[in-house]
Amino acid sequence: MARPRIPFSSLAHLNPVGDSLRRALFAALPSSAFRSVSEKYLTEPRGRIFADGAFVVAPKSAEEAASVVKLCVEARTAIVPFGGGTGLVGGQIASGLPESVLLSLERMNEVRSISESDDAVVAEAGCTLQAVREAARSAGRIFPLSTAAQGSCHIGGCLATNAGGVHVIRYGNARRLCLGIEAVMPDGSIWNGLQLLRKNNAGYDLRDLLVGSEGTLGVITAASLALHPELVEESTCLLAVPSPGEALDLLRLLRARVGSLISAYELIHGNSYRFVRETVPGARIPFADPPEWSVLIDIGAEFKLGVGQMLESAAGEAFDRGLATDGIVAASESQRRSLWRFRELIPEANRRIGSISSHDVSVPPSAIPEFIAKGDELLSRLGEFRVNCFGHVGDGNIHYNVFPAKGRGRDDCAALRTPVSRAVYGLAVELGGSFAAEHGIGRTKTSELLEHGDAAFLESMRRVKDALDPLGIMNPGAVFPIEAAPGGHSPSNSQRQ
Numbered sequence: 001m002a003r004p005r006i007p008f009s010s011l012a013h014l015n016p017v018g019d020s021l022r023r024a025l026f027a028a029l030p031s032s033a034f035r036s037v038s039e040k041y042l043t044e045p046r047g048r049i050f051a052d053g054a055f056v057v058a059p060k061s062a063e064e065a066a067s068v069v070k071l072c073v074e075a076r077t078a079i080v081p082f083g084g085g086t087g088l089v090g091g092q093i094a095s096g097l098p099e100s101v102l103l104s105l106e107r108m109n110e111v112r113s114i115s116e117s118d119d120a121v122v123a124e125a126g127c128t129l130q131a132v133r134e135a136a137r138s139a140g141r142i143f144p145l146s147t148a149a150q151g152s153c154h155i156g157g158c159l160a161t162n163a164g165g166v167h168v169i170r171y172g173n174a175r176r177l178c179l180g181i182e183a184v185m186p187d188g189s190i191w192n193g194l195q196l197l198r199k200n201n202a203g204y205d206l207r208d209l210l211v212g213s214e215g216t217l218g219v220i221t222a223a224s225l226a227l228h229p230e231l232v233e234e235s236t237c238l239l240a241v242p243s244p245g246e247a248l249d250l251l252r253l254l255r256a257r258v259g260s261l262i263s264a265y266e267l268i269h270g271n272s273y274r275f276v277r278e279t280v281p282g283a284r285i286p287f288a289d290p291p292e293w294s295v296l297i298d299i300g301a302e303f304k305l306g307v308g309q310m311l312e313s314a315a316g317e318a319f320d321r322g323l324a325t326d327g328i329v330a331a332s333e334s335q336r337r338s339l340w341r342f343r344e345l346i347p348e349a350n351r352r353i354g355s356i357s358s359h360d361v362s363v364p365p366s367a368i369p370e371f372i373a374k375g376d377e378l379l380s381r382l383g384e385f386r387v388n389c390f391g392h393v394g395d396g397n398i399h400y401n402v403f404p405a406k407g408r409g410r411d412d413c414a415a416l417r418t419p420v421s422r423a424v425y426g427l428a429v430e431l432g433g434s435f436a437a438e439h440g441i442g443r444t445k446t447s448e449l450l451e452h453g454d455a456a457f458l459e460s461m462r463r464v465k466d467a468l469d470p471l472g473i474m475n476p477g478a479v480f481p482i483e484a485a486p487g488g489h490s491p492s493n494s495q496r497q
Contacts, residue, residue, distance in 0.1 A: 248393070
């Protein structure tokens with residue numbers, strides 16, 4: 001049997017933005033659609049991937065976006081969709097490409113409608129996640145997708161990367177919360193799939209194909225999103241646990257006592273406390289003597305059930321069984337917010353410390369203790385590091401981030417980045433997991449996709465890409481690696497330490 005073709009993005013037939021394309025775009029769109037190139041369009045948040053330049057266009061409607069795509073098709077010029085710029089794998093950065101059209105959705109930022117009867121909201125792709133959540137709240141509902149960047153990330157980007165966040169354990173990820181999509185396809189046609197349906201088996205599910213495709217199969221311009229009833233009662237606690245194993249045992253206990261009322265279940269390593277204390281002056285640290293492992297738990301009900309008493313009772317049982325050794329149960333809404341504020345500071349503290357390599361991985365929840373133990377063992381063979389391991393343990397998503405030893409900077413360990421990442425990603429896959437849990441592939445994990453992807457899966461991806469985007473103009477270099485140039489060298493992303 002012939003070996004499947006490797007899913008490359010070819011740049012050979014792509015043209016940089018030329019004068020004729022510029023003139024055509026200026027003629028087709030109002031002056032308000034054009035943006036000056038600034039740093040936010042050229043650099044990803046961790047400062048590791050850079051683009052030399054791009055021609056930035058910000059359409060106001062799906063029709064304007066379609067005009068841009070059609071003109072780029074004619075010119076055979078690459079398009080890189082851009083949302084809030086918060087992506088952590090470089091999918092939004094036009095790196096390693098001829099000058100491209102960066103299609104920003106920032107001006108498509110309207111909430112078009114809310115239907116309380118349908119429990120749905122229709123929002124344009126440039127709406128921030130926070131704006132969608134506030135719109136839902138104004139209708140007495142919640143949109144439960146929640147991330148640390150919700151004030152700046154766009155709903156289009158959340159769907160393009162199939163974002164997860166802290167509430168996946170209860171509500172699922174972005175794909176599960178999406179009812180329908182409006183999108184500009186790679187030929188410039190507009191697919192109006194903004195349905196409010198929970199059931200629709202009329203053909204292939206193009207919605208689910210576009211969600212998570214990272215702009216490689218089309219540009220999401222709007223979405224209809226599922227809303228949920230507001231939680232009338234919520235209760236939060238932070239419990240110190242002896243180890244990740246006991247954290248899983250505690251989760252099983254909670255499920256037996258409160259079932260689907262669990263809204264979040266977050267594992268936190270001791271380095272999270274140390275890093276926040278070190279880098280965020282004035283931050284409130286929940287424990288005076290931070291435990292090596294702890295879990296942050298949220299439960300909630302849509303009607304009066306006494307969830308506070310339920311959580312306190314379950315926590316008491318956890319102490320009796322030796323599954324918890326210390327704890328804080330929030331006694332007020334301000335205390336709840338304080339505990340969650342600490343959790344939200346962890347990614348910022350990590351950024352300020354400066355990781356050698358950050359890893360968004362998932363494994364079956366039962367394999368989490370083994371993954372952490374083996375990961376630490378593998379790293380000890382490579383050098384001396386600090387690991388901050390935290391994340392959404394209820395759904396198996398672990399952020400396993402590796403930092404230099406105390407007193408050293410990440411530049412001192414630059415040569416170890418690749419060996420560290422290969423060890424961590426390989427271990428996750430070995431344990432039945434994924435090297436890309438909720439951040440996507442982008443431009444930083446294309447080699448891992450080729451290394452760990454199933455051959456039939458990769459070939460099917462390639463065929464879908466070829467069928468929908470035969471010219472390969474949609475976000476080349478994201479998900480699909482860039483094809484090797486003559487001489488055997490692949491254009492690489494512009495990376496700085």
